[in-house]
Amino acid sequence: MFKAVYNWIDERLDVAPLWRDVADHEVPEHVNPAHHFSAFVYCFGGLTFFITVIQILSGMFLTMYFVPDINNAYASVDYLQHKVAFGGIVRGMHHWGASLVIVMMFLHTLRVFFTGSYKAPREMNWVVGMLIFFIMLGLGFTGYLLPWDNKAYFATKVGMQIAESVPYIGVYLKELMQGGTIVGAQTLTRFFAIHVFFLPGALLALMAAHFFMIRKQGISGPL
Amino acid sequence: MSNHEGQKPVRKEMSRRQFLSYTLGGTTAFMAGGVVLPMVRFAVDPILQKKEKSAFIKVVEESKITNDPVEYKFKIHQVDGWYESEAELVAWVSKGADGKIFALSPVCKHLGCTIGWNTEQSDQYVCPCHGAHYTRDGKNLSVAPKPLDEYQVELKDGFVYLGPIVANTRV
Numbered sequence: 001m002f003k004a005v006y007n008w009i010d011e012r013l014d015v016a017p018l019w020r021d022v023a024d025h026e027v028p029e030h031v032n033p034a035h036h037f038s039a040f041v042y043c044f045g046g047l048t049f050f051i052t053v054i055q056i057l058s059g060m061f062l063t064m065y066f067v068p069d070i071n072n073a074y075a076s077v078d079y080l081q082h083k084v085a086f087g088g089i090v091r092g093m094h095h096w097g098a099s100l101v102i103v104m105m106f107l108h109t110l111r112v113f114f115t116g117s118y119k120a121p122r123e124m125n126w127v128v129g130m131l132i133f134f135i136m137l138g139l140g141f142t143g144y145l146l147p148w149d150n151k152a153y154f155a156t157k158v159g160m161q162i163a164e165s166v167p168y169i170g171v172y173l174k175e176l177m178q179g180g181t182i183v184g185a186q187t188l189t190r191f192f193a194i195h196v197f198f199l200p201g202a203l204l205a206l207m208a209a210h211f212f213m214i215r216k217q218g219i220s221g222p223l
Numbered sequence: 224m225s226n227h228e229g230q231k232p233v234r235k236e237m238s239r240r241q242f243l244s245y246t247l248g249g250t251t252a253f254m255a256g257g258v259v260l261p262m263v264r265f266a267v268d269p270i271l272q273k274k275e276k277s278a279f280i281k282v283v284e285e286s287k288i289t290n291d292p293v294e295y296k297f298k299i300h301q302v303d304g305w306y307e308s309e310a311e312l313v314a315w316v317s318k319g320a321d322g323k324i325f326a327l328s329p330v331c332k333h334l335g336c337t338i339g340w341n342t343e344q345s346d347q348y349v350c351p352c353h354g355a356h357y358t359r360d361g362k363n364l365s366v367a368p369k370p371l372d373e374y375q376v377e378l379k380d381g382f383v384y385l386g387p388i389v390a391n392t393r394v
């Protein structure tokens with residue numbers, strides 16, 4: 001059945017070269033943990049991607065219940081966590097995944113650093129990786145406000161004070177991020193938009209660039 | 224002056240390719256601007272909106288104020304986008320060595336935690352977050368880069384009225 005459907009599509013669109021180009025390439029021995037166990041350090045990039053996919057999926061499902069409004073945000077999170085079947089699991093995936101993705105990204109960065117993979121010709125991919133890192137920090141910062149509890153509110157307040165301490169533009173930066181003079185209703189909607197649309201959009205574009213470059217340049221050689 | 228005998232006069236003429244790339248490029252830029260500008264203006268609106276000055280609020284009888292700072296709470300009408308509420312503010316009010324009544328904002332000038340008076344029995348304001356210390360006048364002794372902010376004070380009919388927050392005037 002599946003085979004028949006695949007063949008039917010392949011006859012019309014010749015899709016085989018598409019997925020072959022993505023999937024059909026050799027994994028060099030020095031990055032294969034089956035050959036040298038220590039090569040597991042090469043898995044951290046893939047693990048970062050795996051957790052990112054979980055973040056995006058679980059986040060999409062959280063928005064089915066979540067309301068970005070100061071009167072209802074906390075109640076909606078409380079409801080989805082305690083009243084909705086598997087709410088604790090889905091929110092837990094997003095909550096713990098947010099920290100885990102940072103850990104994985106850090107380990108991946110260490111691997112890239114200690115194998116010297118950032119050197120020519122891969123400098124641009126290091127830069128793209130750094131941009132992804134800052135996007136992730138942004139996702140963590142904006143997402144943290146969304147449950148609108150005390151911890152969320154005060155963490156954001158402190159974050160705003162840090163932004164305000166930037167010379168000259170700090171005051172404007174803070175007000176722009178807050179969407180007003182206080183951390184309030186407009187901050188929550190703003191952070192929600194940034195968390196759910198702007199940053200994930202930028203993240204997907206950067207990840208595409210990251211993987212395109214890896215595919216083009218191949219994995220770096222053994223030490 | 225220059226002599227171009229036998230040469231055709233050179234006309235500074237635009238090629239078709241140049242003409243097209245200018246007009247099409249210009250049109251594209253115009254249309255892209257038409258799409259992007261409204262969204263940018265939309266996003267930055269909060270920093271361009273007029274801020275209303277906060278009014279002076281009656282807080283406490285003048286006669287109750289001593290040399291020791293006491294925490295007073297008062298409410299202001301707060302407009303936050305489509306939400307209006309009565310927000311509670313806190314001020315530490317005391318009489319200075321000069322006999323003048325002044326009111327300090329409880330927001331730590333390090334990273335914005337809430338300070339308390341004399342929590343370490345040292346006659347100082349102390350911030351629980353990273354240990355900033357301030358004198359009675361709000362002078363920053365450690366950690367914080369600036370002295371505590373002050374509320375503008377007005378005395379009327381024996382009452383203390385507090386207004387907008389301003390930079391410390393006492394240190």
Ligand code: HEM
Nearest residue numbers: 055056059060062063066095098139140143144146147200
């Ligand atoms: C398209 C992608 C994403 C969507 C649609 C999304 C959506 C959401 C929503 C609706 C919430 C509020 C519900 C709650 O607090 O449980 C939330 C919270 C949060 N998000 Fe995301 N998110 C996405 C990606 C990410 C990523 C990649 C990160 C990683 C750094 C992240 C970090 C957080 C954090 C730290 C919270 C607070 C969670 C909590 O306190 O339980 N999000 N997100």
Ligand code: FES
Nearest residue numbers: 331333334350353
């Ligand atoms: S916020 Fe008060 S000491 Fe850091």
